[in-house]
Amino acid sequence: MSLLLVTTALSVVMLLVLSSLTRSEVAGIREWKQANLMAVVALLLFAARGAVPDVLSIELANALYLGTITMICAGFRRFLGLPVPWRLLAGGALGALSGVVFFHYMVESAALRIVSVSIFHGVVCAAIGIAVRRPAEPRLRYPFAFTRCAALVLALGHAWRAGFYIVDAYQPYSLLEASFYNLVFFAVGTLALPALTLGAVMMANARLIAASAHAADHDHLTGAASRRAFFAFAERELARAERRGSGLGLLLVDADHFKRINDTFGHGVGDLVLRDLVERTQQVIRKIDYCARLGGEEFAVLLPDADSRTVLAVAQPLRAALERAPQVAPGAGRVAYTVSIGVAMLEPGENVAGLMARADAALYAAKAGGRNRVEVADAPEKPGAPPPDGLSGSPGARA
Structure with a gap:
């Protein structure tokens, strides 16, 4: 519960930071803001498990959280000037959500619900890591490297999480149980968004600084050096x-x-x-x-x-x-x-x-x-x- 509340607070902070960059005209800011807004609502619904109907704390919460990684990916693609594969992302998110619904109402298995969600999150994180390549501009290299490494590490974490839970798919499991392994895997799932958003903010800030430096070092009319x-x-x-x-x-x-x-x-x-x-x-x-x-x-x-x-x-x-x-x-x-x-x-x-x-x-x-x-x-x-x-x-x- 503490981890959920801390992650929610981090998402609120990231939302405020991204809001300060809204007028910068950096591509991807809008999608990253939407992702963090959905994450705040989803995390609060997860925290309310048992106090609100399951359809809210399970189906709606997971749907929103699948939307967060979808919008994060869309934001990175737009930032990098790449086309956003909306149909592929939407299809993957709907497939993962279908798994959540199936393993809730048809075959009860909380572990397999986690597997369904983790597979989608892992694939999207891997796609982000592959898309964020080493830039030519030296000022951008560290934030790009941080984001790429964070995305790939999170992809491995989600793969490990899915593999772990698929082994004991039908064992009783509670979202908020206090076991060590659950805490570790829960952290992988909930801290992914703040980590990727931090990378996004670092990349956006580095690009703004690089653009300012370029403007200072170049004549705006001819493009020659100043x-x-x-x-x-x-x-x-x-x-x-x-x-x-x-x-x-x-x-x-x-x-x-x-x-x-x-x-x-x-x-x-x-x-x-x-x-x-x-x-x-x-x-x-x-x-x-x-x-x-x-x-x-x-x-x-x-x-x-x-x-x-x-x-x-x-x-x-x-x-x-x-x-x-x-x-x-x-x-x-x-x-x-x-x-x-x-x-x-x-x-x-x-x-x-x-x-x-x-x-x-x-x-x-x-x-x-x-x-x-x-x-x-x-x-x-x-x-x-x-x-x-x-x-x-x-x-x-x-x-």
Whole structure:
């Protein structure tokens, strides 16, 4: 009785926790809430065995509890983006409930009623464990692993429970008897829902955190990395390049006459041009390269493990690819645009700010030289040396 009441309290707590996630738009929350609501009613009916008619404490209670594992499974399937096999789940639940009814009214056997219910619960738990696979996102791995292990352990527990009771199917048995084995198997049956719900909450919370981190690290318009994420990545790559003695290149890419595009076609088309720029850039650069939007129409591409030849082999094709006029919007026609690119290679002892400053100067030179071109930055100035010709202008004069 104490275990029933504790489990009921846990289900109420899980219901309140899930209610706090209702507005998060995480798929599966609704089904998990419904499962815990049904569990609260079912557990109270189980606890009332002997005080209420058997049809309530046996048939209705078991029907509701079969519904809980059904809805839990449906919630996980929706969360994972998988189709919910409603007919299969409903058929299995009805089959298990039919066993409960048969072994209550036709052939009295409380043990076989447990077997009927345990088989369905075990199969569904196994299905959940199989469906919850290892995710690619590191933030999701622990909650997914916890849920998968919990589901598979519960499946084994239900199989053991069914096997145990089928051996002594016709021995007298009471739901609330105080024997050790009954307590263990009762815990397997009643604590399954809180354990799976805990896994569901952990998975939902991890996905929300991952989504928030992704939003913070990516530009919402183009999908490129954000300025903050770029500088964090650049610092890590700089440290790695210094440790390994490898090359590190930087491209600063700026759309030419972007204001003219906005004024001529509207800001909606301008946004589509920026998206197109990022999409084409991702197609040209290497998989290990890192593309970010620094602001406005200016983008950066960091190239780890690259020498000057590799960097130019990326920069020149990128400029050529972006020169082609794309069809960016229905009715807008072909909106031609070009980019200017400033290239800089990391020099010994240089920091990210210095690398950015030289690439920015090269970009300014590309703008001043007629746009739609690639300019390579000079090596850092030595102390006391005069600035190189053509690079002393203000970057703010860039069009």
